[in-house]
Amino acid sequence: MEIVGTISWRFLPIFPLMDVGTVIGFWGVALLLILVPGADWAYAIGGGARGRVVAAVGGLLVGYVAMTGVTAAGVGAVVAASPTALGVLTLVGGGYLVWLGVRALLRPAAVGEAGGEVTGAWSTLARGAAVSGLNPEGLLLFVVVLPQFTDAASSWPVAGQVCVLGLVYLVACAAVYGVVATAARGLLRARPGAGIVLARVSGSAMVLVGGLLLAERAAGSL
Numbered sequence: 001m002e003i004v005g006t007i008s009w010r011f012l013p014i015f016p017l018m019d020v021g022t023v024i025g026f027w028g029v030a031l032l033l034i035l036v037p038g039a040d041w042a043y044a045i046g047g048g049a050r051g052r053v054v055a056a057v058g059g060l061l062v063g064y065v066a067m068t069g070v071t072a073a074g075v076g077a078v079v080a081a082s083p084t085a086l087g088v089l090t091l092v093g094g095g096y097l098v099w100l101g102v103r104a105l106l107r108p109a110a111v112g113e114a115g116g117e118v119t120g121a122w123s124t125l126a127r128g129a130a131v132s133g134l135n136p137e138g139l140l141l142f143v144v145v146l147p148q149f150t151d152a153a154s155s156w157p158v159a160g161q162v163c164v165l166g167l168v169y170l171v172a173c174a175a176v177y178g179v180v181a182t183a184a185r186g187l188l189r190a191r192p193g194a195g196i197v198l199a200r201v202s203g204s205a206m207v208l209v210g211g212l213l214l215a216e217r218a219a220g221s222l
Contacts, residue, residue: 019151023168026149030169033141034176039097042205043131044177046104047124048184049198055121057177059128061170066133068166071142072159079139086136090213093134097210100127104203136213142166 034040040060047056070079079085132138142162146169150161184198 022149022151023164026146026165027168027172029145031172031176033145034169034172037205038137039131039135039206039209040173040177041180042101042202042209043128044181045184045198045205046202047128048181049188049202050124051185051188052121052124053178053181053185055124056128057174057181059125059130060132060177061174062125062129063132063135064138064166064170064173066129067138067142068163068169070139071146071166072162074159079143086139089134089139090136090216093136094210094213096130096134097206097213099210100131101203101206101208101210104199104206 043060044056047053047059050056079089146162146165147158149165150158152158154161187198
């Protein structure tokens with residue numbers, strides 16, 4: 001055990017090139033935020049309800065990969081600091097969520113149900129990327145919370161630190177949303193009729209989150 005511990009601590013700093021405590025601290029904060037149900041949860045449930053667990057979760061991760069790159073390049077801070085840009089992002093993201101939610105409510109379908117809507121894997125992945133990539137709250141998380149765990153005095157570039165922390169966030173997202181989507185699919189296998197209920201729950205949640213984003217934007221413009 002002593003040998004294994006020595007090897008682990010000797011090579012741990014080589015991968016992140018950051019303080020291990022900082023990485024673990026960010027992981028804890030990220031996990032707490034991810035566990036709060038929101039648009040990502042709703043989309044993961046909907047993806048599970050249609051048997052597209054990998055595509056739905058993968059799409060959400062693609063959106064956060066893009067957001068990590070935007071943050072590392074410094075563009076995220078510029079967008080977040082611009083009321084106009086952030087407002088446009090909020091309108092687009094909120095409107096897109098409402099559209100997806102209404103679509104799910106109008107056309108709910110259980111997995112394998114005759115006549116039900118079958119969403120392709122690539123389409124599911126693209127929509128998931130849009131859900132997470134257009135989420136202004138996610139952008140603020142990357143711009144406001146994530147930089148607090150970087151060290152400008154470090155010998156390693158801040159952009160590189162952002163990428164490492166973004167990877168930590170992606171792993172946490174994959175674990176949580178993977179469980180959520182798989183649980184939704186498992187419920188369908190046990191109770192096939194629950195597919196329509198899950199689709200409506202996810203649709204309602206997306207309409208609610210999107211509506212709140214739009215209402216918040218409208219209140220801010222008054």
